[in-house]
Amino acid sequence: MRSKLLLAIVLLPALLSAQERFTVKGHIVNEQGKGIEYVQLGVPGLQIGTISAADGRFEIEVPCDTLEFFYVSYRRATFPVTGPA
Secondary structure (H helix, E strand, O other): OHHHHHHHHHHHHHHHHOOOEEEEEEEOEOOOOOEOOOOEEEEOOOOEEEEOOOOOEEEEEEEOOEEEEEOOOOOOEEEEOOOOO
16 A cells, blocks of 8 residues: 555656646737737746747747746736637
8 A cells, every 4th residue: 555655656756847838929019009019928936938029929838727927127027828719
């Protein structure tokens, strides 16, 4: 019994990290529709992130979770990632 419990504890992190990931692509724009460069985005609590390109476009592979956007001159925003659209 004890060895089965130990095996379950050892495999749990592997199962949690094996979540299905989805590619999220987008274009971050300001009020005038102009792309915003170098916006930081990622999943809070996980070491997954990227920065938008000079034209505001980005692509990131994330699990179903919350995607957070941060830029110095703007308010922080979060959006749910629920799977392929």
